[in-house]
Amino acid sequence: MNTGKTLFAQLMDFLPWSTFARIVSRYDGDRAARVLPCTEQFRAMAFAQLTYRESLRDIEACLSAQAHKLYHIGFRQPVHRSTLADANEIRDWRMYADFAHRLIAQARRLYAGDSLGVDLKEAVYALDSTTIDLCLSVFPWAHFRTSKAAVKMHTRLDLRGNSPSFIHVSNGKMHDVRVLDRLVPEAGAIYVMDRAYVDFARLHALHQAGAFFVTRAKSNLRAHRVYSAPADRDAGIIADQTIALDGARTRHECPIHLRRIRFKDPETGKTLVFLTNQTSLPAATVCDLYKARWQVDLFFKWIKQHLRIKRFYGTSENAVKTQIWIAVSVYVLVAIVRKRLNLEPSLYTMLQVVSVSVFEKLPIQSAFLPGACGFDAAMENNQLNLFTD
Template sequence: MGRNPANGKRKGGIKSHQKLDMQAGIPVKVYHSNAREHDSLFIQKEGVMKKREVALFDKAYNNYAPFDQWNNEGIFFVTRLKNNAKEILLEEFELDQATPDNILRDAKIALKHKDDQGQEKQVKLRLVSFYHQEKNKTYYFLTNLFDLPAEQIAMLYKKRWEIELLFKKIKQNFPLQYFYGDNKNAIQIQIWCTLIALLLITIIKKKLTKSWSFSNLISLMQKHLFTYAKFTDFFNNVDFFAKEFVKNKGNPDDFQQKFDWS
């Protein structure tokens, strides 16, 4: 994060790793790391992964040693195979007639890794090849889910795009283009404040009976942070609120006496 300073001296960067609960639509685990730290360290943090969960993540997080451990612990995942991966074919699964044409291959493979003692081991995983017609590109999905149809593996990974939409929402609606401080603590405080605001506004949005886009809600909320009214009532009746406010000639005291929404 940040820009190149005029004096040519580059400052350290920060990565924000977030585990998104797809049902809630908000991050449930957040970890900030140095920009040079490998992404895969996040998925190895205690409490990040839980049994019977299905994690969807980019191939930058690939680490075969944790994958081997997850196989034994009942933790599932879908990711993409790295371009330089050297897989060992163990079994080629036959595609039945009901399989869509864009599923090119379904196989059981092994990938080598070293354990904590430096001993070479193999993790057994599933490889699904999917052809994207619009992009004219083949994607190789890596997973330990062997019971699901091959096409469902591809659909599961597609849901990973929701984390990209979350980061897009944060960048578009909150001031993270620039930081008010340049030390680690100041930057992390600003990111945490942004995530707290995201959580609170998401809760408010879910309680509203009137449909609001997130960006419109943020935009109007910024203009009425000091308006003395209950947020849910205000946003559910914003047109009525505006008319009554004009009738009272913009006097918030008269308006508050008439509508006790505190």
């Protein structure tokens, strides 16, 4: 690694810029861009994410303070807030969405060998969404409720490495289950979902594609028992049954037999009922898979805590989605760097170090050596530990 480069420049070197250039060309993103091309727009927004900038004025002021270093990190000219605001307003956000998905694919390959915590070779995905609240008077295009605006980030999290494998940003009104229509099911994979995704026609489509699902049963489920397997009550398994749906509509939407597992959590005493089309796994493993679904909730909490996706630099739909997708790209980039360089610190620690060292000229590996960052381990233990090995 070139020690003459700033930490920010070294991080940017891990991005596939040739791929980015092809995506920009496809959308004609640099048309009439005389001052701030898409690469510099991305760098400016990535800088804002890494250093926790609050506004466009904040971005401009901080970059201006390091004007003599801008050329060396990829900026040909000073970044003005009005120019950056215009770029976020008019340049197609889909460029950054496509680029984020390329980075996601790269991260998935790097984390493919990570432990799942459950003895399985199959891919396991957790599906969920998070709502980002907005002000209706400022973001009228994101109408959610009578007096509220919001956008939703629907995510399929690969539980190997806890990296997102699919993200869709919609307005707040889009129901979670509709994202299943946008997914291409992966044969043999297991999809873990909560009750918001219980739509038997869509679940049957997953089954027909050769995929498996694990979800919670709704309280009004109409079904009858076909067969009961032995249940391990010592492990909290109250019942392990094969069932057929009885609802006039659901039995036609999902004509196959399903597996119903009734589990009593020994820690909370709460009884949970799971539905799945996976019949070969032990009942306890199915319960463990659903427990692992909570990793996606930790993922949402983490990115809301550490990335700038709750305060936006623009008010248009294009500006908001541009910021969200670049934030996702930054998150995935740091995860890629951590894996490629076999770094020990968590993503939380890495982001904290980068936030105060972006213009420091030191090898990227040395910045994250134990003790080099100066963070107390006790401080990190109070943070979400989703991304520690």
